Amino acid sequence: MPREVVTVQVGQCGNQMGSKFWDVLLQEHLTHPEFEEARDALFYRTRDGGYKVPGGDSLCARCVAIDMEEGVLSAMVRGPIGGLFDRTHFVSDVSGAGNNWAVGNIEYGERYLEVISNSVQTMVERCDSIQTFLVMHSLSGGTGSGLGTRVVGMLKDEFPHVFRFCPVVMPSETDNVVTSPYNSCFALKELIEHSDCVIPLDNDSLTAMADRSLKREKGSTDGSRPQDDATVAPTDRAFRVAQPTKNKNLPFDSMNAIVAQMLSNLTCSMRFPGALNMDINEVTTNLVPYPSLLLLTSAIAPLSIGKSTLKGARHTDEIFAECYEGSHQLVRLPDAGKRHTTLACSFIARGADWTIGDISRNVARAKTKLNMIHWNQEGFKTSLCGVSPLGHPHSLLVLSNNCAIGEKVKTMQDKFMTLYRNKSYVHHYSTYIEEKFFDDTMECLSCVVEDYHLLNTSEPPTHVPRTMRDLVAF
Ligand SMILES: Nc1nc2c(ncn2[C@@H]2O[C@H](COP(=O)(O)OP(=O)(O)OP(=O)(O)O)[C@@H](O)[C@H]2O)c(=O)[nH]1
Numbered sequence: 001m002p003r004e005v006v007t008v009q010v011g012q013c014g015n016q017m018g019s020k021f022w023d024v025l026l027q028e029h030l031t032h033p034e035f036e037e038a039r040d041a042l043f044y045r046t047r048d049g050g051y052k053v054p055g056g057d058s059l060c061a062r063c064v065a066i067d068m069e070e071g072v073l074s075a076m077v078r079g080p081i082g083g084l085f086d087r088t089h090f091v092s093d094v095s096g097a098g099n100n101w102a103v104g105n106i107e108y109g110e111r112y113l114e115v116i117s118n119s120v121q122t123m124v125e126r127c128d129s130i131q132t133f134l135v136m137h138s139l140s141g142g143t144g145s146g147l148g149t150r151v152v153g154m155l156k157d158e159f160p161h162v163f164r165f166c167p168v169v170m171p172s173e174t175d176n177v178v179t180s181p182y183n184s185c186f187a188l189k190e191l192i193e194h195s196d197c198v199i200p201l202d203n204d205s206l207t208a209m210a211d212r213s214l215k216r217e218k219g220s221t222d223g224s225r226p227q228d229d230a231t232v233a234p235t236d237r238a239f240r241v242a243q244p245t246k247n248k249n250l251p252f253d254s255m256n257a258i259v260a261q262m263l264s265n266l267t268c269s270m271r272f273p274g275a276l277n278m279d280i281n282e283v284t285t286n287l288v289p290y291p292s293l294l295l296l297t298s299a300i301a302p303l304s305i306g307k308s309t310l311k312g313a314r315h316t317d318e319i320f321a322e323c324y325e326g327s328h329q330l331v332r333l334p335d336a337g338k339r340h341t342t343l344a345c346s347f348i349a350r351g352a353d354w355t356i357g358d359i360s361r362n363v364a365r366a367k368t369k370l371n372m373i374h375w376n377q378e379g380f381k382t383s384l385c386g387v388s389p390l391g392h393p394h395s396l397l398v399l400s401n402n403c404a405i406g407e408k409v410k411t412m413q414d415k416f417m418t419l420y421r422n423k424s425y426v427h428h429y430s431t432y433i434e435e436k437f438f439d440d441t442m443e444c445l446s447c448v449v450e451d452y453h454l455l456n457t458s459e460p461p462t463h464v465p466r467t468m469r470d471l472v473a474f
Pocket residue numbers: 010011012013014016017068096097098099100137138139140141142143144145169170171172175176177203206252253255256
């Protein structure tokens with residue numbers, strides 16, 4: 001029986017990342033029609049519309065899409081995989097939350113939470129054994145950060161047995177949202193309190209990765225412009241790296257393709273057979289040792305989804321080594337593995353000819369490379385899926401609970417305090433929230449920063465308790 005995953009995509013960023021994720025998954029399942037049952041973990045069959053696949057089935061994505069502006073949702077259904085999305089699971093308004101967390105959380109939350117809850121309920125009823133909600137959004141804007149985190153709270157109340165796993169885009173150096181320090185800190189507080197696991201993504205890292213891929217892609221072709229997505233054959237589309245989105249100056253399409261690759265690897269073990277299976281819920285159990293320390297860094301290799309990397313298999317050890325390099329990490333934390341303590345780590349490998357020996361050898365190597373916390377020296381969770389990703393013979397996703405993420409949270413806090421000390425922009429929020437909420441938010445994030453800092457510097461005890469009596473004395 002499949003253990004289903006439902007995506008809940010909120011705001012522009014959430015829906016654009018979600019669309020790319022569904023595109024990659026669809027191509028993977030079209031490439032492997034032999035795993036028909038595995039497909040059911042993400043898609044359901046419909047007689048009413050849907051995306052027609054060879055063999056006669058019509059598929060819909062297990063997706064609830066929410067945006068308080070219409071544009072992105074309309075573009076999704078007009079796009080080449082538009083048939084996958086069932087509009088009855090769309091919730092939208094016209095004007096957006098105007099980059100204000102409180103408008104998204106309070107105003108739209110009050111107005112739309114019941115409709116969203118009903119939509120999720122219908123989607124859950126289509127599942128046999130739902131396991132995970134993948135809630136995707138950015139932390140900087142108003143809708144994704146505000147309404148998105150309100151939805152996470154609702155999911156916790158109404159579907160407490162289903163894991164809430166949140167890949168979210170953190171504010172970046174290149175951010176164009178001035179109020180993002182408030183939005184992102186409020187949103188992060190809510191995620192810490194209501195989600196099971198957060199995968200922070202960093203647009204600075206994603207931009208650098210996409211730029212490298214675009215350059216490599218350019219170098220490997222005749223230099224002509226890549227075609228628009230709608231005109232590219234499905235299988236080519238998933239391999240291709242797109243042009244930068246012109247009006248935003250960021251190559252969102254390519255950046256989202258990298259995120260989609262990461263999420264495809266995260267879910268591959270639930271969809272395809274392999275020597276070492278791992279469900280998403282096992283990630284949370286193994287990598288989150290304390291409820292509020294739930295921020296997992298991610299790294300993938302091979303990185304490029306451009307055609308230039310399609311040729312030739314590379315050695316397993318090389319792929320593992322690449323994941324320790326900053327240039328492969330989806331959140332920028334220089335030298336995190338060496339300079340900071342790792343609380344737990346997961347290797348999610350894919351490839352038809354990788355062996356358990358390849359994994360064991362690299363786990364042994366990781367023990368010498370990473371600075372594992374003294375109470376979790378063996379804190380490695382591994383999985384091996386036998387079905388290769390699109391366009392590569394192998395790939396690896398590394399998820400890590402590394403104390404360096406505390407520094408990232410500290411930077412967000414500092415930016416919040418720079419505005420808040422001068423009470424700048426506070427009036428946009430005070431119609432909806434009391435000033436105490438600002439203080440509570442800082443207190444919650446301070447605890448997380450402090451806990452990561454303490455663990456980062458914690459030393460093994462000199463006295464090792466051996467008996468219960470010893471332990472009490474200790
Ligand atoms: N990686 C990535 N980042 C995006 C994308 N779209 C927007 N962003 C980032 O998301 C942040 C802005 O959030 P949006 O998702 O546009 O905002 P929203 O949730 O729609 O909220 P409002 O528009 O304020 O109602 C900025 O940091 C953007 O750089 C995308 O497709 N991919």
